[in-house]
Structure formats: structure tokens, C-alpha cells
Amino acid sequence: MALSKKEKENIKHAPKTEHKIGTVKEKKSNKKLVLYSVFSLIGILIIFGSVYGYVQSTKPGIYDDFAKCLTEKGAVMYGASFCKYTHGQKGMFGNSMKHINYQDFTEDSNIKLTPTWKIEGKYYENAQSFETLSKLTGCSIN
Secondary structure (H helix, E strand, O other), X not given: OOOOHHHHHHHHHOOOOOHHHHXXXXXXXXXXXXXXXXXXXXXXXXXXXXXXXXXXXXXXXXXXXXXXXXXXXXXXXXXXXXXXXXXXXXXXXXXXXXXXXXXXXXXXXXXXXXXXXEEOOEEEEOOOOHHHHHHHHOOOOO
């Protein structure tokens, strides 16, 4: 079926649309949407992680009574922030560490190794087991 002269004329003078421009704009807006979504997700994860960490750190530890007893008996743990053994000893107490009388090793010139416990005026170098701390102080482990 052939087109009439009038139909051909209408096609010639019909306004031309640029489909490429529309697609570029759509791609740009899609990229923006993806970027906003990613950054929003990262922000939500950071907030969630912070809240979760705070809630976990405020929970009571399972050794709270033991740690409080050690402090009441005058036990002091000396350590260093860079010492992996100090971190290990702190890790043994978990959330209960907040009840331990912890001092930086620079507070006592007699400290040669970290961690060091000072109990009744005597120094006990290296990380100590709960059993040893219990025997030295008379505190019971929960």
C-alpha cells in the first residue's frame, strides 16, 4: 500500500524527536538514584553498627562480680594499649573489664612487662588466669 502525497508531506514536516537525549537523561538520573541509594545504605549501616556496638558495650558482663571483687581487694592491672597480651587479658573479662582497676604501665615505674597485676603489693607479670587471680585475692569466679 502506497502513501498518498499528503501523508508523505505530513511525515516530512512532522516534528523530529531525539530519543538519544531522553536516554542519556534517563541514564544520568538512574546513576544518581543508584549513588543516592548506595550512600544511604552505607549511612544506615554505619548508624546501625554504632547503635549495636553501644548496646553491646553497656550489657553486663558475665564476670562482673569477679571483676568488682578484684577491684575491692585492691588488685590493679597494668597494661599497654599496644600490647597484644594486655588485649588478651582484657578480652578474658569482656564487658566486665569496666570494673577492673586498669592503669597504664607508665603509672608505676616497677612495671617491666605488660600486663602486670599488682595484688597486695606484689607484682605478677604476664596475663594471669582467673584461677590464679582467684587464689591470690580470694574472689570467687562466677
